[in-house]
Amino acid sequence: MxxxxxxxxxxxxxxxxxxxxxxxxxxxxxxxxxxxxxxxxxxxxxxxxxxxxxxxxxxxxxxxxxxxxxxxxxxxxxxxxxxxxxxxxxxxxxxxxxxxxxxxxxxxxxxxxxxxxxxxxxxxxxxxxxxxxxxxxxxxxxxxxxxxxxxxxxxxxxxxxxxxxxxxxxxxxEPEVERALRTPAREQIQQEADRATYERRAVAVERERAIAENELASQIELARREEQLVDQRGTNARREAEERAAADAVTAGAEAARTVRLAEAEAARSVKLAEAEADNQVRMADAEAQRSQRLTEAEAARSVKLSEAEAVRTVRLARAEAEAARETGEARAQAQAAWLRVHADVDVATLHALTGTRLADNLPHIENLTVSPDVLTGLLAKLGGGERE
Incomplete structure (x- = not known):
């Protein structure tokens, strides 16, 4: 279009x-x-x-x-x-x-x-x-x-x-005519198929018979060979038992000889070990005795040296203490003389005050102090009289 x-x-x-x-x-x-x-x-x-x-x-x-x-x-x-x-x-x-x-x-x-x-x-x-x-x-x-x-x-x-x-x-x-025309050919084909089926079945039966005969012959041959196998297995078992017995005898002899050799070697080794142990004990005892002797000698020498050093140190300490005591006494004497010289030049009231201060420093701790009127009156009177003088 x-x-x-x-x-x-x-x-x-x-x-x-x-x-x-x-x-x-x-x-x-x-x-x-x-x-x-x-x-x-x-x-x-x-x-x-x-x-x-x-x-x-x-x-x-x-x-x-x-x-x-x-x-x-x-x-x-x-x-x-x-x-x-x-x-x-x-x-x-x-x-x-x-x-x-x-x-x-x-x-x-x-x-x-x-x-x-x-x-x-x-x-x-x-x-x-x-x-x-x-x-x-x-x-x-x-x-x-x-x-x-x-x-x-x-x-x-x-x-x-x-x-x-x-x-x-x-x-x-037409379909009916076509089916009718196909019927003879179908029948012939079916006959050929049936004949082929029968022939196949006959061949199958023949083959099955041949297979059965072959199986029977195979079973007979297998039974015969199994008998031979049983005989051969018995012979092999006997030979194996004999060989095993001979091998066990050889093994037992070899084991006995090896055990004897091992026992002899073990005894010789034990003797050698015992001798070596005895020699070792003797050497160790000698060494221990020598070491003890050396230690004793060293300890004695060290004790002598320590005693001598201790005596010298004691003498030195005594001398040092005596010198220190002498110097300390001299220093105290000088301090006391100086103290006395200082107080000799001070008036009586000052000495009283210093005495009271020193006394207060040396007194024990007082929680409460009670002053009676009599003591306070006398003290005040003394203080007033001193002021007038």
């Missing part, structure tokens, strides 16, 4: 490469060819679109054979329009200038023409052929006859139609 667009009262047509466009204006052919693109006015334009590509037309129709059996024919015809101008003149391929859609149905007309023509030639062939022959060779015969008939049909070239190929897909009888 052509693609038509509207612009301000004008129309633009764009065709496909497989569509032949014919444009008439006022009875004159303006554009003619495939894949055209042009502007036109819809009121003055007459447009036709003819497809020029190959088209497939599938058809199915029924025919009757010479033995009055109905068969269905499935065929396909490939055709194309070789002369678009002639086809447009014979069939209505005009399109609507506003939508680009065909006004009629030209392809349906072509399909009807081709189907009826092919059916006529196929019926002519099958009417002279039996059903069995038609099922065997009917496809090729119908195809050749239909192709020749369509090629020789004068109306097709007059319409610009060219038949490219004819294919007959199948010739099928």
């Amino acid at each position: 052509a693609d038509i667009t509207r612009r301000l009262g004008w129309r633009h047509l764009r065709g496909a490469p497989t569509a032949h466009i014919r444009h008439h204006r006022a009875g004159e052919l303006v554009h003619d060819g495939p894949g055209l693109s042009f502007w036109f006015r819809s009121l003055t334009a007459a447009l036709s679109e003819v497809p020029v590509d190959d088209r497939e037309l599938a058809m199915t129709f029924h025919a009757r054979t010479s033995d009055f059996q109905d068969v269905a024919v499935q065929a396909t015809v490939t055709y194309r329009i070789s002369d678009p101008a002639l086809a447009a003149a014979r069939l209505d391929f005009s399109v609507d200038p506003d939508t680009g859609v065909w006004r009629g149905a030209p392809l349906e007309q072509l399909g009807t023409l081709l189907t009826e023509t092919a059916q006529q030639h196929a019926l002519d062939v099958l009417a002279r052929t039996t059903l069995s022959a038609a099922l065997v060779d009917g496809v090729a015969a119908v195809r050749e006859r239909v192709a020749a008939g369509l090629t020789a049909e004068p109306r097709l070239p007059a319409t610009g139609i060219e038949v490219v190929a004819v294919r007959v897909v199948a010739l099928r009888p």
Whole structure:
């Protein structure tokens, strides 16, 4: 279908490469060819679109054979329009200038023409052929006859139609007849299958018998070999016991000899250890005696040295203490003499005050002091008398 667009009262047509466009204006052919693109006015334009590509037309129709059996024919015809101008003149391929859609149905007309023509030639062939022959060779015969008939049909070239190929897909009888025709073949195939089954079973039975015989022979051979194996195992066991006894005797002798050697070696080692231990004890006793003697001598010497040092230190300490006592006595005597010289020059009242101060320093701690009026009166009287003097 052509693609038509509207612009301000004008129309633009764009065709496909497989569509032949014919444009008439006022009875004159303006554009003619495939894949055209042009502007036109819809009121003055007459447009036709003819497809020029190959088209497939599938058809199915029924025919009757010479033995009055109905068969269905499935065929396909490939055709194309070789002369678009002639086809447009014979069939209505005009399109609507506003939508680009065909006004009629030209392809349906072509399909009807081709189907009826092919059916006529196929019926002519099958009417002279039996059903069995038609099922065997009917496809090729119908195809050749239909192709020749369509090629020789004068109306097709007059319409610009060219038949490219004819294919007959199948010739099928009615389902009941087809089943009936299949029955003998099925029975024969079933018989062949049954015979093959029986033969397979016979072969299987024969093979099973051979297998059973082989198994029995194998069991007999296995029993015989098992007897030989038992005998051989007994012989091997006896030989193994004898070899084990001999090996045990050799092992026992070797073990006894090794034990004797070990006992002798152990005794010799014990004697050597005892001698070495005795020598070691003697050496250790000698060393201990020598060490005790050296320690005693060293202790005596150290005691003598300590005694001498202690005597010297005692003498020195006594001398130091005597010197310190003498110096201390001298210092005290000098201090006492100085103290007495100082008090000799001081008046009696000052000495009384110092005596009271010294007495207060040496008195014990007094919590409470009670002064009676008598003591206070006498003290005040003495203080007053002293002031008058």
